[in-house]
Amino acid sequence: MSEKLAIHGGTAAVPDGMVETWPPLTQADRDAVLSVFDSNQLHTRNAPKASALEQRWAEYCGAEHCIVTNGGTQSLHIALAGVGVEPGDEVILPAFSYWSSAAAILHQNAVPIFVDIDPQTFTIDPALIEDAITERTSAIMPVHIHGMPADLDSVMEVARKHGLRVVDDAAQAQGATYKGQAVGGATDATAFSLNRLKNLTGGEGGLMTTNNEAVYTCAAATGGLGSVTVDDGGTERTFFGHGYNYRPVEFAAAMALSQLDRLDEYNQQRREMADYLTEHLADIPGVSGPYTPDYAGPVHFMYTIEFIPDELDIDVTVDELKSAAWNALEAEGVAILQWQREPIPAMQFFQDERGYGSAYPWRCGDSQVTYNADDYPESQRFVASHAYLRGVFAPNSMDLIERYVDAFRKVFSQIDAVMG
Ligand SMILES: Cc1ncc(COP(=O)(O)O)c(C=O)c1O
Structure with missing residues (x-):
């Protein structure tokens, strides 16, 4: 006899309070954080922890x-400025x-131009980039979403052919590898987030890597209120130009530097x-985990699951299956969530091209760009058919993950009852 579902009063597969949050401290x-008080150097890239973090992260990437x-x-x-x-543009x-x-x-002040995602990796579809290029295009930004590296060689090939720069968004991909190399050294510049949720975190913060001296100099000045320090015949002098105050906080750098000691271990646990x-x-009809292409060593910032009604012997839409299975899984104690509810160009902000001031940056170059939410069917399909599991990381153990699998088995083996 099948086990009674938690939505019908049965015992949940995952006990209450078992799912721990990120990050392990x-x-x-x-x-490391307390030692910052002793140094009394609380900000800027020159402070000890910030400069050590820069050195170690450059080496890592x-x-x-x-x-x-x-x-x-x-x-x-x-x-992008760099x-x-x-x-x-x-x-x-x-x-x-x-x-x-x-x-x-x-x-x-540049204009985003969106292209759809690859239906398997959910990263930018390189085959669609060329059609989106105009005489105003200056750069391409692949995103390593969910910790899955985008197909960088294909993106770089299009970029080089058209004389474009590539800035990859690796906010979710610290330690992810593309063809065996950690992301962060293969494009013109790479950006990482250190916010509380990320695989490498300082609470808040960010990192940018590049191999290009000119990109580095311009990016550093842009983030440092436009300041450039030069040696003026033995005396250091600082000049200011255009820039923003993106200076790091030393407490966050200390925390990230300490967490970096354990990044590989944590990423390995996520992979396992x-x-x-x-x-x-893969053995449970109606649901599946993410696909990994041969080139990729993902770090599973978020674990994605897909709901697949076609694998079931019942006549339901993906919305119906997702909604009913979601409730049943949640009742079983599975920490399930929806992250983005729509592709970015479908957001009202883009539909209305509100921007700032009187519709800048769209007015900057008299842009004729408009955003049609229906132009991105794979992104729409992804949002409709997928969800995420929380807790697929340390300090949670395989015990939790085994219970998650039990919960999926329980729910999908009784899918008729779940659908009501
Ligand atoms: C894909 C992606 N890009 C950029 C960012 C921005 O990072 P931050 O929150 O540190 O500004 C995030 C953060 O969540 C992200 O997930």
């Missing part, structure tokens, strides 16, 4: 330069991402949990 993190900032959006912004995106990015990817483009889930969900 250790005594080493506490000591195989990049020449790293800049630590006070946010991932800010890191993206200085990367590669020379001009007001009124167009920058191509995937329609499915966090809104910050597009916000950073707007911060540079994700692989276990994916392997077992």
Whole structure:
């Protein structure tokens, strides 16, 4: 006889309070943050923890330069400035991402141009980029969404053919590998977030890497209130130009530096949990885990699940299946969530092209761009058919992940009862 579903009063597969939140904090993190008080150097890239973090992150990514900032959006912004995106330029990015990817483009007074995602990896579909290029395009921004690297070689090939720069958004992908190399050293510039949720975190903060000296110099000045320090015959003098205050906070840098000691270990735990889930969900009709292309070493910032009604012997839409299975899984104690509810260009802000002031940046270059939410069917399909599981990371153990699999088995083996 099948086990009674929790929605029908049965015992939940996952006990209450079992799912722990990110990030795991250790005594080493506490000591690192407290040591900042002793140094009394609380901000700027020159402070000890910030400069050590820059050095170690550049090495980790195989990049020449790293800049630590006070946010991932800010890191993206200085990367775009660094590669020379001009007001009124167009920058191509995937329609499915966090809104910050597009916000950073707007911060540079440039116009976001969205293309649809690849239906398997959910990262930008390189085959669609060429059609989106116009004479105003200056850069492409692939996003390593959910910790899954985008197909960088294909993106770089189109970019080089058309003389465009590439800034990759690796906010969700610290430690993810593309063809065996950590992301952060393969494009013109890469931006990472250090916010509380990220695989590498300082609470808030950001990092930018590049191998290009000119990109580095411009990005560093842009994030440092336009300041450039020069040696003027033995005396250091600082000049100010255009820029923003994206200076890092030393407490956050100390925390991120301490967490970096354990990044590989944490990423490995995420991979083991994700692989276990994916392997077992593959045996359960109606649901599946994420696909990993051969080139990718993902870090599963968020574990995605897809609801697949076609695999079931019942006649239901994906919306009906997702909604009913969601309720049943939640009752079983599975921490399930929806992250983005629509592709970015479907957001009212883009539909209305509100921007700031009188519709800037769209007015900057008399842009004729409009956004049609129906132009991104794969992004729409992704949002409709997918959800995420919380807790697929340390300090949670495989015990939780095994219980998640039990919950999925229980719910999908009784899907008639679940659908009511
Ligand atoms: C894909 C993506 N890009 C950019 C960002 C911006 O990072 P931050 O929150 O540090 O500004 C985020 C943060 O959630 C993100 O997920």
